[in-house]
Amino acid sequence: MKVKPLADRVLIEPNPAEEKTAGGLFIPDTAKEKPLSGKVVAVGPGTSDVKMEVKVGDQVLYGKYAGTELNVEGKDYLIMKQGDIFAII
Numbered sequence: 001m002k003v004k005p006l007a008d009r010v011l012i013e014p015n016p017a018e019e020k021t022a023g024g025l026f027i028p029d030t031a032k033e034k035p036l037s038g039k040v041v042a043v044g045p046g047t048s049d050v051k052m053e054v055k056v057g058d059q060v061l062y063g064k065y066a067g068t069e070l071n072v073e074g075k076d077y078l079i080m081k082q083g084d085i086f087a088i089i
Helices: none
Strands: 011-015 038-044 061-062 068-072 073-080 085-088
Touching: 011 061
Parallel strands: none
Antiparallel strands: 011 038, 011 073, 038 061, 061 085, 068 073
């Protein structure tokens, strides 16, 4: 991984969007909702005020509009502050 988050930032690989409904209908790309959970890929060192509570490999929940999208080596990621993460699941 070439991306190393700074301060209290976290790099997350979002979980894939749902492909089918519970009833078995396929969801078109235009109707898919952004995933609200993902896997932590990299964690910054924290700051003197913020101790990092998440670690690499954690599954987390975050807000719908949290973070900044980026594409590294053909994969999509989100980078956000630890404060934007709601929970570790």
